[in-house]
């Protein structure tokens with residue numbers, strides 16, 4: 198089928214509406230759409246599933262039913278590149294999962310969504326702090342290990358280290 202201006206407008210309006218309904222609330226939701234930041238669709242969705250929903254919403258005799266998936270996806274990238282699908286993450290902690298889930302399915306009012314978004318961002322910031330602390334410590338333990346190896350190379354080689362206290366950090370992690 199020919200992708201003319203009418204087709205483009207219809208697809209664009211569909212995607213804007215779709216993002217309005219399913220998208221994760223963004224703090225700048227009411228800002229002019231041209232300058233709008235990214236809207237995320239839930240990770241369970243895909244370009245294919247959205248295309249299916251698009252077709253499913255059309256009347257039987259609508260010529261747009263002939264719009265193929267590849268053309269639909271191309272229009273999406275051209276017209277509304279700021280509507281994106283959230284990448285599926287399987288390594289999320291419980292808190293992340295709950296907050297993201299609430300954001301997607303439970304937040305009814307804008308204030309609720311804002312609050313959840315704020316908590317999610319705070320959680321991510323804390324997680325980053327923890328990760329930095331962890332990385333710093335494993336690195337420190339590695340460096341201390343090297344120093345000990347340098348200091349007692351012969352004893353280590355002979356597997357005989359006389360008792361003495363060593364001022365060094367070791368790092369243990371448990372899963």
Ligand SMILES: [Zn+2]
Nearest residue numbers: 290292293324
């Ligand atoms: Zn988390």
